[in-house]
Amino acid sequence: MGRALAVIIWILTLGSVSLFFIKKWWFPTSISEHAPAIDRQFMLTIIVVGLAFTAAQVGLGYMVWKYRDHGQKDRALYSHGSNRLEVVWTIVTAVVFIGLGIMGQSVWAALHFHSAPAGSFQVEVVAQQFQWNFHYAGKDGVFGRTDPSLIDDSALNFIGLDETDPNAKDDATHSVIAIPQGRPVELILRSKDVTHNFWVPQLRFKQDLVPGMAIRVHFTATTPGKYELACAELCGQLHFKMRSYMLVLPPDDFQALMALPQEQFQARMTELLAKYPLPTYEQ
Amino acid sequence: MSDETHEAVHRHPAPTSFIRKYIFSLDHKVIGIQYIILALAAVLVGMTMSVLMRMNLSWPGTNWPILGTLFPGGAPNGVMSPEFYLSLVTMHGTIMVFFVLTTAPQGGFGNYFLPIQIGAEDMAFPVLNMLSFWVTLVGFIVILSAIFFSGSESTVGPIGGWTGYPPLSALANAGPGQGMGMNLWITSIAIFCIGSLLGALNFITTLLNMRTRGMSLMRMPLTCWAWFTTAVLALLSFPVLLGAGVLLLLDRLAGTSFFIPGGLYLTGVLSGTSPNFPLHTGGSPILWQHLFWFFGHPEVYIAILPGMGATSHILATFARKPVFGYRAMVFAIFAIGLLGFFVWGHHMFISGMSPYSAMTFSILTLSIGVPSAVKTFNWLGTLWGGKIRFTTAMLFAIGFVSLFVAGGITGLVLGQTSLDLPMHDTYFVTAHFHLVMGVASIFGMFAATYFWFPKMFGRFMNERLGKLHFWVTFIGVYCIFVPMHTMGIAGMPRRYAQFTEYKFLESLHPLVVLVSIAAIFTVLVQLIFYFNLIWSIFKGKKAGDNPWEATTLEWNTTSPPPHDNFAGVLPTVYRGPYEFAVPGAPHDFVMQTEPEPAEVGEGVGGNGHNGHRH
Numbered sequence: 001m002g003r004a005l006a007v008i009i010w011i012l013t014l015g016s017v018s019l020f021f022i023k024k025w026w027f028p029t030s031i032s033e034h035a036p037a038i039d040r041q042f043m044l045t046i047i048v049v050g051l052a053f054t055a056a057q058v059g060l061g062y063m064v065w066k067y068r069d070h071g072q073k074d075r076a077l078y079s080h081g082s083n084r085l086e087v088v089w090t091i092v093t094a095v096v097f098i099g100l101g102i103m104g105q106s107v108w109a110a111l112h113f114h115s116a117p118a119g120s121f122q123v124e125v126v127a128q129q130f131q132w133n134f135h136y137a138g139k140d141g142v143f144g145r146t147d148p149s150l151i152d153d154s155a156l157n158f159i160g161l162d163e164t165d166p167n168a169k170d171d172a173t174h175s176v177i178a179i180p181q182g183r184p185v186e187l188i189l190r191s192k193d194v195t196h197n198f199w200v201p202q203l204r205f206k207q208d209l210v211p212g213m214a215i216r217v218h219f220t221a222t223t224p225g226k227y228e229l230a231c232a233e234l235c236g237q238l239h240f241k242m243r244s245y246m247l248v249l250p251p252d253d254f255q256a257l258m259a260l261p262q263e264q265f266q267a268r269m270t271e272l273l274a275k276y277p278l279p280t281y282e283q
Numbered sequence: 284m285s286d287e288t289h290e291a292v293h294r295h296p297a298p299t300s301f302i303r304k305y306i307f308s309l310d311h312k313v314i315g316i317q318y319i320i321l322a323l324a325a326v327l328v329g330m331t332m333s334v335l336m337r338m339n340l341s342w343p344g345t346n347w348p349i350l351g352t353l354f355p356g357g358a359p360n361g362v363m364s365p366e367f368y369l370s371l372v373t374m375h376g377t378i379m380v381f382f383v384l385t386t387a388p389q390g391g392f393g394n395y396f397l398p399i400q401i402g403a404e405d406m407a408f409p410v411l412n413m414l415s416f417w418v419t420l421v422g423f424i425v426i427l428s429a430i431f432f433s434g435s436e437s438t439v440g441p442i443g444g445w446t447g448y449p450p451l452s453a454l455a456n457a458g459p460g461q462g463m464g465m466n467l468w469i470t471s472i473a474i475f476c477i478g479s480l481l482g483a484l485n486f487i488t489t490l491l492n493m494r495t496r497g498m499s500l501m502r503m504p505l506t507c508w509a510w511f512t513t514a515v516l517a518l519l520s521f522p523v524l525l526g527a528g529v530l531l532l533l534d535r536l537a538g539t540s541f542f543i544p545g546g547l548y549l550t551g552v553l554s555g556t557s558p559n560f561p562l563h564t565g566g567s568p569i570l571w572q573h574l575f576w577f578f579g580h581p582e583v584y585i586a587i588l589p590g591m592g593a594t595s596h597i598l599a600t601f602a603r604k605p606v607f608g609y610r611a612m613v614f615a616i617f618a619i620g621l622l623g624f625f626v627w628g629h630h631m632f633i634s635g636m637s638p639y640s641a642m643t644f645s646i647l648t649l650s651i652g653v654p655s656a657v658k659t660f661n662w663l664g665t666l667w668g669g670k671i672r673f674t675t676a677m678l679f680a681i682g683f684v685s686l687f688v689a690g691g692i693t694g695l696v697l698g699q700t701s702l703d704l705p706m707h708d709t710y711f712v713t714a715h716f717h718l719v720m721g722v723a724s725i726f727g728m729f730a731a732t733y734f735w736f737p738k739m740f741g742r743f744m745n746e747r748l749g750k751l752h753f754w755v756t757f758i759g760v761y762c763i764f765v766p767m768h769t770m771g772i773a774g775m776p777r778r779y780a781q782f783t784e785y786k787f788l789e790s791l792h793p794l795v796v797l798v799s800i801a802a803i804f805t806v807l808v809q810l811i812f813y814f815n816l817i818w819s820i821f822k823g824k825k826a827g828d829n830p831w832e833a834t835t836l837e838w839n840t841t842s843p844p845p846h847d848n849f850a851g852v853l854p855t856v857y858r859g860p861y862e863f864a865v866p867g868a869p870h871d872f873v874m875q876t877e878p879e880p881a882e883v884g885e886g887v888g889g890n891g892h893n894g895h896r897h
Contacts, residue, residue, distance in 0.1 A: 077668030081608035101649030104699030112638035201774030212544025
């Protein structure tokens with residue numbers, strides 16, 4: 001029984017580790033400046049995790065194989081432990097675990113301990129149940145005033161934009177987010193109703209949109225293309241369908257798009273959405 | 284409190300009527316079994332829900348005629364609706380966390396064995412003990428009623444997940460199931476909190492005041508340390524959830540705005556412009572998250588600490604060896620309990636909380652891995668040099684160690700702020716907490732069941748069926764939860780009713796199906812466990828008083844123990860709990876009640892205080 005258990009534990013360990021090793025189901029190719037650092041920290045952590053996991057399971061299997069009762073006359077070892085060992089493994093695990101934890105702060109600090117760099121492109125994100133709205137400031141770079149009491153779904157004014165505000169004249173809204181390649185982007189995240197979450201797997205970035213708050217985050221996308229945007233915080237019945245796209249555009253295309261007046265902006269977005277295919281994934 | 288007064292409170296004569304003996308019983312053993320039966324009923328509901336969820340995820344849009352017949356609203360034409368799926372998510376999580384993982388390890392086994400293991404006749408407050416069970420049962424009935432009261436809303440309860448984040452959970456117009464179903468859900472949790480508080484008070488008082496002569500704290504079995512620490516965690520964390528639940532209920536029913544900010548616009552209506560959506564202003568959705576996780580993280584340890592205790596206890600017994608590093612194990616239990624109160628923010632890195640707080644929580648979180656690793660090392664140390672007897676209980680205890688490592692170690696990933704950016708709310712998280720707080724805890728309870736069944740019923744459970752149960756479950760849970768990690772790495776979000784809407788999720792479909800098939804097999808095998816349990820009560824092989832040749836006080840009395848546990852003569856304790864393989868002793872185990880030759884007739888001081896002799 002001990003030997004069977006040891007073998008099963010080892011097989012399960014091998015199976016588990018190889019699932020991570022073959023990387024058949026893995027991160028999609030990243031497209032943001034901070035993502036390679038996250039991927040490196042993930043690989044470092046997963047190697048430590050994998051080694052610790054394997055060592056513990058192999059050790060467990062070894063113990064149940066070696067120390068099974070096969071009718072020998074002698075008794076088990078009479079030992080209450082070893083203070084020296086306790087001290088050693090407490091210190092070693094503390095150094096490794098807390099060391100990993102400290103290393104894991106660097107990307108976080110770079111993204112969250114500073115506000116967006118000057119010259120960032122700003123987009124206001126207004127989430128609502130099962131729909132994304134992106135508010136672009138237009139040529140003047142200033143967002144028009146919004147007020148929830150001005151929301152008018154029948155007029156497609158989902159964010160309550162005050163049309164009488166001069167700053168709103170050149171503003172555009174769309175259900176897709178378009179951002180420039182290679183230039184920092186600042187998102188101002190709001191929600192109209194419940195908590196949502198902005199999640200683009202390729203960005204390695206996620207942030208809640210909390211009603212009553214305007215959360216500012218920033219990142220820089222590096223690869224042009226069209227990527228799926230998902231809601232990653234349970235927001236109700238059709239949470240699984242709250243999908244949109246993120247378009248990352250080469251600087252020139254992006255400048256041209258943002259210079260367009262409202263109607264042409266909408267038409268051009270439709271063209272661009274058709275132009276870029278979604279990334280291909282394994283399999 | 285002096286010995287005389289507390290003995291007067293807890294001492295009660297053996298009941299004679301059926302109702303006082305088996306239903307409104309004051310006997311901690313009967314109450315323990317009642318808790319276990321409650322958990323066994325709740326886990327059937329929770330497991331059934333998980334199978335339904337897996338069916339929908341793997342084969343979305345399939346017509347399951349029986350589902351259509353049972354839930355014409357939630358599964359019109361037998362096809363599961365998304366809101367029905369989400370209500371299953373919510374109810375599965377809530378029922379499992381509260382009515383299974385909190386109920387069986389602490390209320391069940393803790394109630395039954397804590398007093399016996401410390402040599403007490405009963406809990407300190409038997410009436411409170413009875414009340415804590417009945418209050419918990421009312422909580423369970425209330426949450427079950429949510430299944431039926433939500434019928435007209437085509438769900439089997441609310442759709443907020445077990446974490447119930449407002450405003451989704453605070454607004455009746457936020458979706459199907461968020462009306463009466465949500466009120467019942469909150470009420471049930473509040474009732475459960477009260478029941479747990481009563482239980483926690485009782486555990487703490489009993490352990491501190493009612494240890495028998497010679498039972499010093501450091502002579503207690505590790506199970507008692509685990510139940511004690513769990514009770515302290517429950518005492519400190521449940522009131523916070525209770526308070527939060529009351530505030531949420533007030534937001535829903537009394538028009539307050541603790542968690543609801545102003546200016547909300549929902550389903551075409553602005554807050555304050557319609558009687559269906561009264562004015563709310565100034566609340567904070569994040570406040571709920573803080574209150575919830577201040578409870579929610581200690582809750583994880585409430586679920587698993589008793590399993591750790593049982594595992595230590597059973598590993599020593601069947602390795603025929605003293606626990607390796609007993610003192611370090613006690614410190615580790617305490618360290619886990621203490622640190623458990625300072626890490627709740629790791630559930631909220633991306634919530635909009637201050638990024639500096641997130642960093643602090645992150646580093647504290649990684650440090651909680653240290654006592655967890657110490658425990659693992661000591662379990663391996665306990666097996667090292669042992670003479671292992673592979674009973675079913677021992678297999679499950681070894682399985683616990685394997686699964687605790689497998690599930691716990693990915694906390695090193697999730698606890699890092701940077702890595703939480705891609706991992707948060709994906710299946711990586713689902714995999715992590717199911718393995719460590721769900722499956723490992725349950726393995727601890729399976730081990731406890733097979734181990735203590737002979738004491739509770741005077742008969743063994745069938746070992747052959749038990750081993751079949753172990754092998755399939757052990758392999759099954761690995762097949763279910765390891766692939767979920769890679770789904771999470773690929774980005775698959777939790778709480779999606781279907782994965783059909785996204786291209787990046789398409790390639791994961793084979794894994795989704797594999798997990799579902801493994802889950803269905805694993806759930807089916809649990810029926811063998813239920814059969815074994817019931818069959819063995821009546822037909823199992825007779826067991827003696829100490830069938831496992833164990834050392835602690837529960838094996839000093841008859842199987843099952845009499846009403847006052849020790850037939851009127853409380854045992855005296857002379858040594859630590861795990862004296863196996865003592866050189867020169869006549870057997871390879873020395874019971875705690877066996878005096879040192881020099882100590883015979885000398886007697887040891889009362890209540891454990893001066894009982895620690897060398």
